[in-house]
Amino acid sequence: MMRRLLVLMPLILAAAPAAAQPASGRPVDWEALRGEAVQILSEYIRINTTNAPGNEKAGAEYLARILEREGIEAQILDEEVLGAGRANLYARLRGDGSKRAIALVHHMDVVPASPQHWTVDPFAGLVRDGYVWGRGAIDMKGDGVAHLMAMIALKRSGVRLTRDIVYIANADEELGSTGAVAFVERHADLLRDVEYLITEGGDIPVENGRLQFYGVGVAEKRTLWQRLRVAGTPSHASRPTRENPVPRLVAALARIAQHETPLEVTAGVDKYFRDISRNYQGQQRAWLADVRAALGDPAAREWILSDVYWNAILRNTISLTVLTGSNKTNVIPAEAVAEIDIRLLPTANPDSVLAALKAIAADSAVTWQTLMPPKAPLENPVDTDLFRAIERAAHDRDPGALVTTPMFTAASDRPTYRRLGIITYGLDPFKVENAEHQKMMHGNDERLSIENLGWGTRFIYDILRYAQ
Numbered sequence: 001m002m003r004r005l006l007v008l009m010p011l012i013l014a015a016a017p018a019a020a021q022p023a024s025g026r027p028v029d030w031e032a033l034r035g036e037a038v039q040i041l042s043e044y045i046r047i048n049t050t051n052a053p054g055n056e057k058a059g060a061e062y063l064a065r066i067l068e069r070e071g072i073e074a075q076i077l078d079e080e081v082l083g084a085g086r087a088n089l090y091a092r093l094r095g096d097g098s099k100r101a102i103a104l105v106h107h108m109d110v111v112p113a114s115p116q117h118w119t120v121d122p123f124a125g126l127v128r129d130g131y132v133w134g135r136g137a138i139d140m141k142g143d144g145v146a147h148l149m150a151m152i153a154l155k156r157s158g159v160r161l162t163r164d165i166v167y168i169a170n171a172d173e174e175l176g177s178t179g180a181v182a183f184v185e186r187h188a189d190l191l192r193d194v195e196y197l198i199t200e201g202g203d204i205p206v207e208n209g210r211l212q213f214y215g216v217g218v219a220e221k222r223t224l225w226q227r228l229r230v231a232g233t234p235s236h237a238s239r240p241t242r243e244n245p246v247p248r249l250v251a252a253l254a255r256i257a258q259h260e261t262p263l264e265v266t267a268g269v270d271k272y273f274r275d276i277s278r279n280y281q282g283q284q285r286a287w288l289a290d291v292r293a294a295l296g297d298p299a300a301r302e303w304i305l306s307d308v309y310w311n312a313i314l315r316n317t318i319s320l321t322v323l324t325g326s327n328k329t330n331v332i333p334a335e336a337v338a339e340i341d342i343r344l345l346p347t348a349n350p351d352s353v354l355a356a357l358k359a360i361a362a363d364s365a366v367t368w369q370t371l372m373p374p375k376a377p378l379e380n381p382v383d384t385d386l387f388r389a390i391e392r393a394a395h396d397r398d399p400g401a402l403v404t405t406p407m408f409t410a411a412s413d414r415p416t417y418r419r420l421g422i423i424t425y426g427l428d429p430f431k432v433e434n435a436e437h438q439k440m441m442h443g444n445d446e447r448l449s450i451e452n453l454g455w456g457t458r459f460i461y462d463i464l465r466y467a468q
């Protein structure tokens with residue numbers, strides 16, 4: 001095989017000079033590329049980037065070495081502001097510059113793993129039973145490797161690019177977003193020509209072996225975390241007083257807990273329900289096809305809101321979480337403190353939501369503190385070349401499959417990039433069983449099938465090719 005190639009090569013070069021390279025490029029050996037991807041993901045998982053402390057610089061250096069080996073320029077950035085052992089990575093594969101660039105973004109940090117609950121070592125990068133096992137396999141080193149291999153495949157096959165492909169790996173997504181924030185604040189020049197960005201936040205869920213849809217995340221909720229505090233006078237609990245802060249705070253929290261936030265159907269969510277209605281039958285299909293109307297029907301409303309995800313994309317949500325009073329049974333404390341996790345729809349105004357909640361708590365003794373300023377609201381257009389490229393690549397694989405826009409209820413780094421005007425889509429290029437996904441995401445035995453890694457790499461490759 002090798003000898004024949006050597007003989008043929010000069011002939012091919014003579015017949016087809018580089019300038020006449022067809023737009024589709026030389027064929028890619030997907031089987032071999034998948035093998036490389038498995039090896040790289042396994043090694044990447046072995047670099048323990050648990051946040052805190054993150055240690056992402058080692059991950060960035062590892063990725064930079066691979067990129068440079070492929071002749072793709074890469075830079076390690078932001079060490080000086082992110083702290084010891086931390087960094088962002090930036091690389092760019094050049095096109096002819098006639099159209100604006102597409103960025104592929106992932107975060108290198110992972111959430112902690114509790115090895116005692118895993119059946120394998122979460123940082124061994126084990127390849128077994130058709131899977132690459134380890135913390136980060138799906139969130140989101142697997143994405144990062146699929147992005148990397150798709151970019152390498154484009155480079156090696158010589159596909160003619162009208163758009164540069166930018167590759168970014170960020171530190172600290174899981175805790176403070178400092179990686180993406182530093183990148184956007186310090187390197188706006190590197191992003192100036194970027195029109196589109198793909199990162200996490202859109203699933204391709206499978207239910208009992210049946211594909212549900214291709215999810216492209218175009219919107220996400222915003223966190224508006226609050227700390228509520230009531231001050232009191234400490235004293236011995238054997239003589240109850242009116243200055244005990246605990247019952248006051250509890251009463252205010254009870255009023256908040258009973259409050260039902262109003263329902264609202266945003267444009268993207270409306271489209272999502274209409275799209276997925278095709279997966280349902282009879283009455284349920286009719287309800288989902290017009291969710292605004294259905295929410296006015298008590299039976300429909302109860303069925304729709306009983307799904308915790310659907311409930312969360314139809315309203316601002318409030319979860320009471322942290323609660324502290326005294327640490328001794330017989331002592332009335334000096335203060336009582338609670339924290340609540342508020343998640344806003346992209347259309348919500350944080351100030352008016354807070355004002356309404358304060359009115360519901362109805363106690364001026366409660367002081368409110370916003371724990372983090374809310375990120376910019378995230379909503380993106382759907383009528384774009386990149387969205388159409390995603391649809392086309394999805395339909396190549398699953399003709400007739402739904403390509404829809406579920407709202408992301410958690411938080412990602414997308415709003416940080418969206419601030420620069422970049423159209424940012426969430427797209428995790430793997431088909432994962434719903435039940436499996438629930439267990440693995442920030443849970444135990446996180447793993448990505450070898451088949452999925454190869455599939456996702458090629459999916460990204462086709463999207464990038466179709467978007468040219």
Ligand SMILES: [Zn+2]
Nearest residue numbers: 107139140200
């Ligand atoms: Zn993630």
